[in-house]
Amino acid sequence: MENPLLLLCVLLPALASGQQSVNSTRPLFPCGGQLTGDQGHVASESFPAPYPPNKKCSWTIRVSPGRVIILSFRHMDLESDPICRYDHVSVYNGDSPSAERLGRFCGTIRPGALISTGNTLLIQMESDEDSAGRGFLALYTAGLPPAQGNQFCGGKLVKPQGSFKTPNWPEKAYPTGITCTWHIVARPHEYIELQFEKFGVEGDTYCRYDYVAVFNGGRKEEGQRVGKFCGDTPPGAIVSEGNELLVQFVSDLSVTADGFLATYDVKQRKGVAVQPEPTIAPTTTTTRAPRVPRPPRPPRPQGRPLPPICQTKCGRKGTLPSNFCASDFVISGKVLSLSPQGQVTVSIIHTYKAGNLATREVGGETLAKMLVVCRRCPNLRKGTRYTLMGPVDPQGRGRILPTSFFLIYKPQQHQVLTKLTKRRC
Template identity: 75%
Template sequence: MEKQVFLLGVFLHLATAQRTDNTTRPVFPCGGQLSGNQGHVASESFPAAYPPNSNCSWTITVSPGQVVHLSFRHLDLESNPTCRYDHVSIYNGQSPSAERLGRFCGTIRPGALVSTGNTIHIVMESDSDSAGKGFLAVYTAGLPPTTESQFCGGKLVKPQGSFTTPNWPDKTYPTGITCTWHIVARPHQYVELNFEKFAIEDDTYCRYDYVTIYNGDRSEEGQRLGRFCGSTLPGSITSEGSELLVQFVSDLSVTADGFLAKYDVRQRNGVALQPEPTSPPTTTTTTKAPRRKGHPKGTMCQTKCRRQGTLQSNFCASDFVISGKVVSLSPLGQGLQATISIIHTYKTGSLAMREVQGKTLAKMLLVCRRCPNLKKGVRYTLMGIVDAQGRGRIPPNSFFLIYKPQQHQVLTKLTKRRC
C-alpha cells in the first residue's frame, strides 16, 4: 500500500508541475543532465508512447560522498527475453563505459539500483517498432553502505564456499542494494548452488526484493534459471556451463532476514572437488553425488525434480505460457527436444511457432530428459523462457501441469492482469 501511495504521489506531482507558469503537463526530453538530491527521470514524452528509432541518455549526479538510489515506478517497453530491441540500460558511472547494472524491458519493474559513486548513467534505445509508454524512475541521494554492508557480491573461484546477504544473520538486509556474486569453475566443471536459509520480501511476482540466478557471467534474460522471493527454499540449482551468476536486489522499503547460500564446484561425473590446501576450514562436506538411475551425466539432471511456486506466481516471470500436446520427443545433447501441438496460447513472447497441416507447432528444449518427465501424446500447460533461436527452454524447476480444461479460465484471467 505504501508503494501505491508513493506512486500516486509521484504522478500527482508530475501532473501539477509547472502549473504556476502554465497549464501544460511537464515535457520529458530525450536525455539530459540531472542533479540534486532527489528527482525523477522519464522516457521522452512520458506518459505518452515513446518515439521509435531513439537513443536517449541521462546522467544523474548527486552530492560528492553520496550514492544514487534509482527506483523504477513504471516500466512499459517492448518485451523480449534478451531485451534486444527496446530497452533501458543503467550504468554505474558517467557513461556506458562504466559497469552496467542492468538492462530492462517489458513491464516487470526491477528492484532499486544503487551506484557506488555519486553518478549514474541511463540509456534508453528503441527500434523502428516501438511500443509502450516507456519508463518513470525516481532517484534520491543516500549514504554509501556501512562497513558491515560492504560485503555485497564478488567473484568466487574456490571449489566450495558460501555467501550471504549483507548483515546476515544479525539483522535484516539493507534497503536499496544490488549484489552480484559470480561463481567461476574450470572448463568441464559445473556449479551446484543450494540455499540453506531464505527469507526475502514476499510478492506474487517477485517485483520488489528478489534473487535471480543466471547461467554464465551476464544477467541476460535468455540465461535466467529462476527468480525467487518469499520464504520457500529454492531447489538445488546447477549451471549448464562452468559459471553461475547470482544477483540479489532490494528496493527502498520492506526488508527481511535474507539468505545463506552454499555452492560446490563439481566435475562432470558428479564429484565435488576437494578444497584447495590454502583454503580456510569449511563446514561443507565433500561428498560424491550418486547418479540417479536413468539420468544422463548432464549437470541439470542431478537437480531434484520439483517445480517452484504456483501457476499465478510463475505466469508473469515466464516468457511464454501455453497449453499443448506433446507430438514428438527426440534426444538433443543431454536433454530432449519436444514438439508441442498448441491448444491455447496465453503468452508467447518471442516463441517461434509454425503452421503444419492446420496445427500450430512449437519447439521446446527439455534441459534434463526426465525432469520434467513429459510423455508423448499427453497434454500439458507449460511455461518458461525463450532462447535466442525462439525455442522454449524448460529447466528442471520450470512450472508445468497436466492440462485440464478448467485451467483455461484461470490463465485467461491472468492474461488480463498487468504484471
C-alpha cells in the same frame, strides 16, 4: 497506479533547479538531457501528456563521486508488449549503452528500484509510430555503496566447501537497497554444486524486486544465467557447467524478508585424473618407493527417484492446434546453450504466444530460458532451430516435458502458427 497529475503536485517542491517550467507551476520535460545533483527526477517528454511517436531520448544522471544512484519509478505507462519490442525504457549501469543494462521496461507495471555500481546512470526511451501512453516518471537519489553503508557482502570463494548468506542472517531481515555478488571458483577439472539451505526473498511472479540470480562462469551474462529466484521456496540444487559460478543478490528499497543461507561443494569430474602435488626429496639417505596416488573417488550417486512424468514414454502427444491452445508459450528459436541439467537458452525467432515466459534482450537477440524436465527427453541439440511450446514455471522459464509438442523449425511453419494465433481456442 498513481494519478500522474497528483504525483506532479506532490513532487513540484522538489524539482531540480535546472528543470524548465511553465508559469512556475508545471514542469516541462524535454527529450533527454544531463541531470546532476544528489537527488532529482526524470520523466518522458511532455509528461504527463502522452509522449510523442518516433522518438529516441537519452538522459544521463551523474551524482557526487563515491556515491551510487538509486532509481525508483513512480509512474509507468508505455505501449505494452511481452518482450518490449516497440515503446520501451532501458536503464544502463553507466553513461553509455555499452554498459551493463539493468533492465528494459514497458507496459503499466512499475519495475522495482534500480541501483547503479558507480555515480552515473543512463536512461533511454524509444517510441515507434503507433500507440502511446503517458510515459514514465522516476525519482533518483544518491546513496552510499554497500561497503560504506556497513552492508558489505559478496566476495570471491575459493575453498573446496563453504557457505554464504545475506546480511543480518539469521538475526533479522536483510537490508534494503543492496547488491551482493559471490564468485565461486574451483580448479579447471572440478565443478560446483550449490544448495540453498534456507530461502526467504520478497516474492513476485517475475522476481522484479528482490531476487537471487545464478550465472555459469564469472560474469553476469544473460546467456549464462541458470535462474532467477525469489519467494520462500528454495531452488533445487544447482550444478555448474564449468568451474565457476556467480551468485548475485539484489534488494530494492521497500519490502524485505529473512534472506538465505547457501552452501557449496566443489567436486571432481568423472574421468579426470588429479595430478599429484610435487614432493620434496627427503633429507635422509633412506630410499623410498614413489607414492602412487589414489584414484579419484567417484561422485556419490544422487539417489533421487525420477519424477512420475519422467517415467512416461518420450514422444509428443496431440496435434499442433490442440497443443497451441493448451500451451502457455509458443515460440520458434535457436538453441544457444544446453547444460547437462537441462537448462536451455533459446534465441527467439518468432513469438506466437508469450504468456508469462521471461525474456531478455542481449546484443540484439531476444533470449528465453527453458528447462528440459527429463534428461534427453526430448533430446534437443545446440545450434538447432525448433518450434517449442509448453507451460511456464514461476521463474518465467518454459518447461519442456517428455510429451511436449516440438518440431524442427521450418519457415513454412510460420504461416500456420500465425493463423493459429488468430483463432479462438
